[in-house]
Amino acid sequence: MKQDSRIIPILQADQISRQQAPSAPVGGVAAPPPLTLYIHVPWCIKKCPYCDFNSHEVPDQLPEAEYLEALTADLEAALPNVWGRQIQAVFFGGGTPSLLSEATLDAILMMVRSRLPLCILPEITLEANPGTAEANRFKGYAASGVSRISLGVQALDDAQLLALGRIHDASQARHAIDLACQTFERVNLDLMYGLPEQTLSQWRQALQEIRGYATGHLSLYQLTIEPQTVFAKYPPKQPDDDTLADMEDVITDEIVSHGWDRYEISAYAKRGQQCQHNMNYWRFGDYLGIGPGAHSKLSFQDRIIRQARTRNPQQWMQNALRRDDSHITHDATIERQDMPFEFMLNALRLKEGVPSDLFESYTGMPLREISAPLNRAMDEGLLSEDPTRIVATELGWRHLTTLQSIFLPENL
Template identity: 50%
Template sequence: MARTIPIFTAKPAANPASLEFRVSPPLALYVHVPWCVQKCPYCDFNSHEAGETIPEREYVAALIADLQSALPLIWGRPVVSVFFGGGTPSLLSPEAIDELIAAFRALAMLAPDAEITLEANPGTIEAEKFAGFRRAGVNRLSLGIQSFNDEHLKALGRIHGAAEAKRAAHLAGAHFDAFNLDLMYGLPGQTQEQALSDLETALSFSPAHLSCYQLTLEPNTRFAAFPPELPEGDLCADMQEAIEARLAAAGYANYETSAFARPDRQCRHNLNYWYFGDYLGIGAGAHSKLTLHDRVLRQMRWKHPKAYLDNIRGGQPVQEENQVAAASLPFEFLMNALRLTEGFHPSLFEARTAQPLSAILPQLKAAEAEGLLALGPERIAPTEKGRRFLNVLLERFLADE
């Protein structure tokens, strides 16, 4: 089972005097909405309790100004997908989402068939907006269910109950052909039977996509400070195996570590991340990864909503910006691409890193010898063992500090 990646220093794969990227990767747009009704105790995302209202009009204007300021970095590049994440993007009105999508089409080269995903809360007020979001141009919904069990939802600090979760899943299917349900397992006091019961309830709504995550205690969260009693590791591993087997029997492919989809229904936006594509992030705390002709640039917007809005008014949305070192690109590529069950075509490594695959061939061969990696002329992919021990596999491309 995949574990948290420890901090290491990348083992230099190459030290070219300069990089030259001949082809730009696909480009996605990520839009961060930082407010939630209530901060969940397990959440380490950049989210802030909304209070009675959020400054919707000011924030929409700020997002559009943010995109305008970034246009010189993405001129001429089509945007293949948009993802509204958070926080809780469904706190925005359908009218706000409509205005934003219209601005994206006017300002950026948003592809006519772009996948446009919005994360939504199952709460009653948000669920009432689903039809409006669909009319606005959202064509994929991602619903944060987590569990259909009232006891477990309460333990997670979720503001919705099982009945609301079921109603929201039904509405998602009524308004969206493509929708995802997020589930968590390894919850406080949860048994394997209860985890599978959640899964069966989710399957009853026939989602095109499911995300199944094990609950982990992330630093700087309430659960990290006051940890609940979780099922022991072997039981969580059994839950994972049972979930994977049931979803395989139901026709869902486990195409990425925690993602399952019916044939041809994978999340295109997330696939772009795993293939080390580019993404422009706008909104409070959003991150960007942009490939220029001679370097890879990373950016982070101001994290706190007030600081973000203040700095947008000053024309400075970016808080941090740095260039990814050439020696770090191979590991960053592999850290993403090896999450995919099917792995990647060998030619993609050079396209995304501007370095030859031969630079990491010794490490690849060593991982193959350990049964962690399958190497072929058309595909490099983690084996079943490599997927179970993904961090062990990734460590082969790192050096201890």
């Protein structure tokens, strides 16, 4: 096949980098990418009707001691896979991690620090529910080392919050935002649009209010109906497609035009406020996930693997404490033909894309192996012809699923 001249500079850079860097065995990497730690806290006060995450209604008494013991066993079992590697960021996700007491959160971080080397001043994120009881714990979390709070606000209208099945009201949300901004320098607010019966003016008003808070990061999502949720069984009436498109345009008017950069499909940040754990994830970096249902992606010289833990919290605790790997329900090597799609599925979500040489560094595959889909994506105007970066064009970002699918195994 004739080589497309547009990717020759990329391939020449690829050849130079391979001459200068140590070669990696097929299916692995010469040096592992950055590593972050994800800790899953599975309990919620109530399961929201739109939620398809691994969350479970909290029992009468939160089993914090048992959870900590099992989490310790889970991490210790994983240590051989990450031995000597430094953790760049920590992310507590859920569920509702802010259900944990300050003492338990502190004990978890002490346990992690005693077993894994953390970088200097790592970003430690904790997802929180805006309910007043959890919000009042913020100072204790900060004292333990949490440096970033991600608040699941979702809406600032009582009727909309009720329709979403949230346990907090708008006044609690506003109180939690104020308290978070007083306590932490890094605060993310989750907000959804396309809510049942939501109007365009209501969405604009919500963004204008959010803009007034001293937060540096926003996660703005369209409500989607996921399988196996209550909303899938009883679909709410959402705005029509034209209104949804207008709602996305309003984000540009009210957020992007006022100092937030849309650096990822659903993420908006002021300068220096990007989420470090998520940035590593989107760049195809490594992450170790512990806790029920947590996922990991780990790189070695001879392979790159994905793992998943037992989803049920009680079963996970029982299995983790056996210390026999029975808490691992999935442990598989990423096949070479699947690597390009896995890489692009993440990297192309970033507005700036990634440096071209990151593909080989993080997959162990030379860039020339994907010259055919690269050519096709550029021919269709979906991928930039910049030889130094793999980055979607504006058209590619609008049709991201189409662009990503070009890198499926059958298209290599």
